[in-house]
Amino acid sequence: MAPSSKILKKIRLISQHIWRNRFPYLFLVFIVYRVLRVERKYGEKTDTDWFFLQQTIIEDSLMIGICLLMLFLSTIIKNNKASIICRLPILACFLTYSADVVVYKIFGTRLRFDDIVKFSNDLSDVISVASQFIFSKHGFQISIIVLMLAGMSISFVMRQKSMSWRGKLSTLILSLCLICLSIFSEDPQYCHAWVYKNVFTLNLKNHINTQYSDSFSDQLISTYNTDSISTVHTTGQNIQPNIIMVVIESLSSYHSEFFSGIQKLTPNLDRIAKQHTSYTNYHANGFSTEGGLISQLTGSPPIPCPNVFSNENKRLFSFEGFYNPERSLPNLLKQAGYRTEFITSGRTSFSNKKEWLTNIGFDVIEGHENPAYKGWDRYHFNAAPDEALYLHVLDKLNNTSDDQFFYFIETVSSHFPFLNPETKERTEEAAIKYVDKQLGIFIDQLMKTDFFDNGMLIITSDHRTMIPLNKVEQETFGESAPARVPLIIVKGTVPDHSIVETPLQQTDLFNSFNCLISTECVTSDFNGNIFSTPAVPAKYIFHANGGDPSLVSVFSPDHFAQVGFNGDDTKTITGELPQDIIDMLNVDRIQRTKNGLSASAHAN
Numbered sequence: 001m002a003p004s005s006k007i008l009k010k011i012r013l014i015s016q017h018i019w020r021n022r023f024p025y026l027f028l029v030f031i032v033y034r035v036l037r038v039e040r041k042y043g044e045k046t047d048t049d050w051f052f053l054q055q056t057i058i059e060d061s062l063m064i065g066i067c068l069l070m071l072f073l074s075t076i077i078k079n080n081k082a083s084i085i086c087r088l089p090i091l092a093c094f095l096t097y098s099a100d101v102v103v104y105k106i107f108g109t110r111l112r113f114d115d116i117v118k119f120s121n122d123l124s125d126v127i128s129v130a131s132q133f134i135f136s137k138h139g140f141q142i143s144i145i146v147l148m149l150a151g152m153s154i155s156f157v158m159r160q161k162s163m164s165w166r167g168k169l170s171t172l173i174l175s176l177c178l179i180c181l182s183i184f185s186e187d188p189q190y191c192h193a194w195v196y197k198n199v200f201t202l203n204l205k206n207h208i209n210t211q212y213s214d215s216f217s218d219q220l221i222s223t224y225n226t227d228s229i230s231t232v233h234t235t236g237q238n239i240q241p242n243i244i245m246v247v248i249e250s251l252s253s254y255h256s257e258f259f260s261g262i263q264k265l266t267p268n269l270d271r272i273a274k275q276h277t278s279y280t281n282y283h284a285n286g287f288s289t290e291g292g293l294i295s296q297l298t299g300s301p302p303i304p305c306p307n308v309f310s311n312e313n314k315r316l317f318s319f320e321g322f323y324n325p326e327r328s329l330p331n332l333l334k335q336a337g338y339r340t341e342f343i344t345s346g347r348t349s350f351s352n353k354k355e356w357l358t359n360i361g362f363d364v365i366e367g368h369e370n371p372a373y374k375g376w377d378r379y380h381f382n383a384a385p386d387e388a389l390y391l392h393v394l395d396k397l398n399n400t401s402d403d404q405f406f407y408f409i410e411t412v413s414s415h416f417p418f419l420n421p422e423t424k425e426r427t428e429e430a431a432i433k434y435v436d437k438q439l440g441i442f443i444d445q446l447m448k449t450d451f452f453d454n455g456m457l458i459i460t461s462d463h464r465t466m467i468p469l470n471k472v473e474q475e476t477f478g479e480s481a482p483a484r485v486p487l488i489i490v491k492g493t494v495p496d497h498s499i500v501e502t503p504l505q506q507t508d509l510f511n512s513f514n515c516l517i518s519t520e521c522v523t524s525d526f527n528g529n530i531f532s533t534p535a536v537p538a539k540y541i542f543h544a545n546g547g548d549p550s551l552v553s554v555f556s557p558d559h560f561a562q563v564g565f566n567g568d569d570t571k572t573i574t575g576e577l578p579q580d581i582i583d584m585l586n587v588d589r590i591q592r593t594k595n596g597l598s599a600s601a602h603a604n
Contacts, residue, residue, distance in 0.1 A: 027067075027094050027097070030094075030097060030098050030101050031060060031064065031097075033101060034056065034060070034097075034100075034101050034104070035053055035056045035057060035060070036053070037104070037105070038052050038053070038056045038195055038196055039052045039053035039056070041195075041468070042192065042195055052195065052196055055188070055193075055196040056196040058181060058182055058185045059182070059196050059197050059198045059201065060198050061178040061179070061181045061182045062178070062179060062182030062183070062198065062201075063093060063097070063198045063200060064178050065174075065175045065176070065177070065178030065179035065181075065182065066089075066093075066175070066179065067089070067090045067093050067094075067175075068171050068172075068174055068175035068178065069172070069175040069176075069179070070086050070087065070089050070090050071086075071087070071090060071171060071175075072168060072171045072172045072175060073086045074086035074087045075163045075167075075168055075171075076168065093200075096111070096199055096200070097198075097199060099111050100199040105468075106467065107416075107466050107467060107468070107546075108466075108467060108468030108469060108546075108547075109287075109466075109546045109547050110194060110199065110202055110547060110548075111199055111203075112203065112206075112549075113203045114203075114206070114209075114549075118318060118351075119351070192547075193548075194545075194547045194548030194551070195547065202548075206549065206550060207550040207564065207565055207566035207567070208304060208306070208549040208550040208565050209306050210306060210565070210566050210567035210569075211306045211567055211593075212306070212567050212568055212586070212589075212590055212593070213567070213568050216567075216568040217590045217594070220583060220586060220587060220590065221587060221590065221591070224583050224584075224587050228580045229524050229525055229526065229580075229584070230524060230525050230539070231522055231523070231524040232522070232523050232524070232536075233520065233521070233522055234515075234520075234521045234522075234523070234532075235519065235520065235521065236514075236515045236516070236517070236518040236519050236520050236521040237515060237516050237517075237521075237531065237532075238517070238518060238519045239516060239517065240336055240337070240338075240404055240516075240517050241454050241455055241456045241516075242404060242405050242406075242451065242454055242455040242456070243333075243338075243405075243406045243407070243455070243456050243457075243458070243513075244393070244407045244409065244446075244451070244455065244456075244457050244458070245296075245406070245407065245408050245409065245457075245458040245460070246409045246411070246439070246442075246457070246458065246459050246460070247292065247296070247408065247409065247410050247411070247460055247461060247462050248411050248414060248435055248439065248459070248460070248461050248462075249289070249410070249411050249412055249413070249414045249415045249435075249461070249462060250414045250415060250416065250461065250462070250463065250464070250465040250466065251266075251269075251414065251432075251435070251460075251461035251465075251485060251486060252461065252464045252465045252484065252485060252486075253282075253464075253477070253484040253485055253486055254470070254472075254473045254476075254484070255432050255465075256269055256270055256273070256486055257270055258270035258273045258274060258278070258280075259273070259278075259280055259484075259486045260473070260476055260477075260484075261476070262470075262472050262473060262476060265429055265432040265433055265436060266432065266433075266436040267436065267440075268436045268437065268439055268440025268443070269436055269439060269440075269459070269486065269488070271440070272439075272440075272443055272459065272488055272490065273486070273488050274497065275495035275496075275497060276488055276489065276490045276491070276495060276496060276497075276498070277488065277489045277490075277491070277496060277498040277499075277500065278486070278487070278488050278498070278499055278500065279486075279487035279488070279489075279500045279502070279504055279530070279535070280499060280500070280501055281500075281501050281502060281503045281504065282460070282484070282485060282486065282487040282504050282505070283480060283483040283484060283485070283503070283504070283505040283506070283541050283543060283555070284461065284462070284463045284464060284483050284484075284485045284505075284506055284543070285301045285302055285483070285505055285506045285507050285541075285542055285543055285544065286301075286302040286463055286506075286543070286544045287463050287464070287466065287482065287543075287544060287545070287546030288462075288463055288466070288546070289351075289410075289462045289463065290302065290318050290319060290351060291462075291463060291544055292461070292462030292463045292506065293319075293353075293356075293357075293462065294319065294322050295505070295506035295507050295509075296329070296460075296462075296506045296507075296509050296510075297328055297329045297330065297360060297408075297510070298322060298325045298327060298328050298329070298360065298510065299327060299329075299507050299508075299509070299510030299511060299527065300322070300325065300507060300588070301507055301542040301543075301544065301552070302322075302544050303542070303544055303552055303565070303585065303588070303589065304320065304321055304549060304589075305320065305321035305589050305592050305593040306567070306589070306593060318351035318352045318353070318356070319351070319352055319353075319356040321589075321592045321593065322356070322592070323356065323359050323360075324359060324595070325360060327510060328360035328361050328510075329360075329406075329509070329510050329513060330357075330360055330361035330362045330363070330406070331360065331361035332510070332513060332514060332517075333406045333513065333517070334361060334363070336404070336517045337403075337404050338404045338405060338406045339363050339364075339402045339404065339405045339406070340361065340362050340363050340364070340405075340406045340408070341362065341363060341364040341365075341366065341405065341406070341407050341408070342357050342362045342364070342365045342366065342408045342410070343366045343389070343392070343393060343396075343407055343408065343409050343410070344366065344367055344368075344383070344389070344409070344410040344411070344412065345367070345368055345370075345373055345383045345384040345385070345386070345388055345389040345392075345411075345412055346367060346368055346380070346381035346382070346383035346410070346412040347367055347368050347381040347382050347383070348365055348366075348367035348368075349367075350381055354367070362408075368381065368382045368383055368384065370392065372388065372391075372392040372395065373388050373392070376388045377421065379412070379413070379419060379421060380412055380415045380417075380419075381412060381415070383412035383413070385413050385421035385422075385434075385438075386411045386412070386413040386414075386421075386434070386435055386438040386439075387421070387438050387441075389409065389411060389412075390438055390439075390441070390442035390445075393407065393409060393442070394442070394445055394446070394449075397446075397449060397451060398449070410462070411435060413431065413434060413435050413438070414431050414432055414434075414435045414465075416465070416466055416467065418430065418431035418432075419431055420433070420434040421434060422434060428465070428467070439459070443457070443490070447493050452490070452491070452492045452493050456489065456490070456491055457489070457490040457491075458487070458488070458489055458490075459486070459487070459488040459489075459490070460485060460486060460487045460488070460506075461485035461486060462485075463485065464481075464482055464483065464484060464485055466546070469481050469482060478560075479553065479555070479560045480541075480543070480553075480555055480560075482543065482545075482546065482553075483505075483541075483543040483553070483555075487504070487530075489530075489531070500534075500535050502528075502534065502535040502536075502537050503537050503541060503555065503557070504528055504530050504535060504537055504538075504541075505528070505538065505541045505542070507526075507527070507538075507542070508527060508528040508529065508530050508537075508538060509530065510527075511523065511527035511528065511529060512528070512529050512530040512531045512532075513531075515529045515531065515532065516531050523536045523538070524538065525538060525539040525540055526538050526539070526540060526584075539556055539557070540554055540555070540556050540581060541554070541555040541556070542554055543555070545562075550564055550565045550566065551563070551564055551565075551573075552565070552585070554575075554577060554581070559575050559576070560574070560575055561574055561575030561576060561577045562574035562575065563577065563581075563582065563585060565585075565589075570582060570585070570586055
């Protein structure tokens with residue numbers, strides 16, 4: 001036989017072997033992809049020698065070892081039904097693992113079982129967003145892959161596997177070696193361990209859910225002294241302008257040349273920022289819309305309580321732990337005579353939003369069902385595009401009879417998966433250019449009205465875009481990159497060309513409004529004042545971690561730190577913080593848990 005024929009025969013045999021065992025090889029492809037992506041993303045960032053590659057392999061070895069052990073058992077069991085039962089855990093593991101890989105690629109975060117439970121309450125909206133994603137840049141390819149995986153998975157589970165005794169022995173030995181590698185390897189306790197932990201360990205050891213013991217809680221609350229918090233009392237501005245606050249979905253500092261120098265997607269935002277008061281060192285306290293609303297409307301960082309499954313159906317609600325807050329921006333403004341309205345073109349029932357907004361005091365809550373959006377095309381969350389939203393707001397302004405009002409406007413068009421409603425392009429660049437265009441038109445139209453005779457316009461975002469950080473962004477902003485969003489305040493039609501570089505955060509808004517409309521102003525280590533001249537920063541800025549909910553980043557003028565929440569064992573795991581800060585965070589979570597500030601408590 002000619003050498004070329006031998007080579008072709010060898011290739012054919014190898015190809016047949018791979019096809020017969022396509023499911024395990026596909027699993028291997030996902031594993032290798034995850035390992036290399038984690039190493040490439042974080043190894044370069046931290047300049048470490050294969051640390052992330054090594055730890056990812058060690059973490060995944062336990063899961064792979066158990067899958068191989070179940071595969072071995074399925075080959076030695078003669079009963080076909082029992083053999084199928086042994087292969088079912090392998091299928092579940094593979095599907096969960098591949099879903100986690102997809103989530104990490106798209107969002108730069110990890111698959112969370114709590115989120116699956118929480119968003120199952122809004123299945124119709126989840127399906128709506130998913131259907132939009134299918135037609136996005138990578139959505140169609142991923143959908144095809146999912147269908148292929150489903151077919152391969154069913155084939156793998158239902159087909160009786162045969163294996164030589166050498167293959168069985170090799171599978172058993174390899175499985176035991178991998179399990180031992182995972183069990184006997186030392187955990188380095190790295191602050192970004194959420195990146196390399198396997199998806200099951202990450203969820204089962206989610207320390208944000210760890211309850212505080214009664215003895216720890218009682219002792220801490222009885223000894224905690226609020227006098228340790230540094231406060232400064234000054235005179236408030238005592239003015240009560242009409243207020244429009246535009247919160248643009250997922251608008252990030254890196255989108256703007258003015259706010260970052262990285263991208264040039266927001267010429268209208270940049271034009272407004274240059275003409276009026278812009279804040280170039282502004283931070284979101286959370287990573288989601290829910291977190292952004294909590295921070296801006298209650299003045300509290302969106303750090304969850306130990307999760308409580310509420311009501312008879314054991315469902316986990318959004319905004320859990322933030323019902324009936326001691327303070328809220330709508331209630332503060334209502335006490336000063338304002339009419340408060342929450343206006344969006346999206347579905348307010350999603351994630352329990354309308355119930356929570358009602359609970360914290362809004363007079364009016366408008367969503368996708370408003371007649372103003374009749375005839376407009378609908379997109380994510382059944383929302384009309386931003387153009388329709390802004391036209392509706394301008395119409396309200398022309399017809400309002402309220403002497404004092406606060407409009408909180410939440411846009412939707414830049415929500416992931418990205419879509420430009422005008423051109424139908426499905427890219428981030430196209431979506432951001434669209435929302436910037438509509439914002440510019442809205443501001444120009446607003447300038448032509450008499451709103452600024454006694455009005456203040458605030459333009460900001462709810463959170464940074466929920467996609468992975470890029471390298472330039474990390475180099476520009478450092479550890480605060482996941483939190484950086486724009487903030488602009490327009491106080492009139494005459495430009496003031498002010499740039500504020502003071503580090504500020506979303507939770508400062510509540511205190512800033514209090515200082516604006518009151519005769520007294522109190523700032524502290526945790527509450528700054530955005531509206532004063534000069535702006536007064538809080539000493540500490542908090543940002544809830546999107547990758548690991550048990551981690552909270554803390555920025556201060558001196559350094560960066562991270563707090564790891566784990567019930568009684570909550571502590572600083574990166575950098576240093578005074579114990580008073582840890583105590584304050586623990587007391588806040590304990591009190592919100594004890595007070596039952598949940599959806600179920602409100603319903604009852």
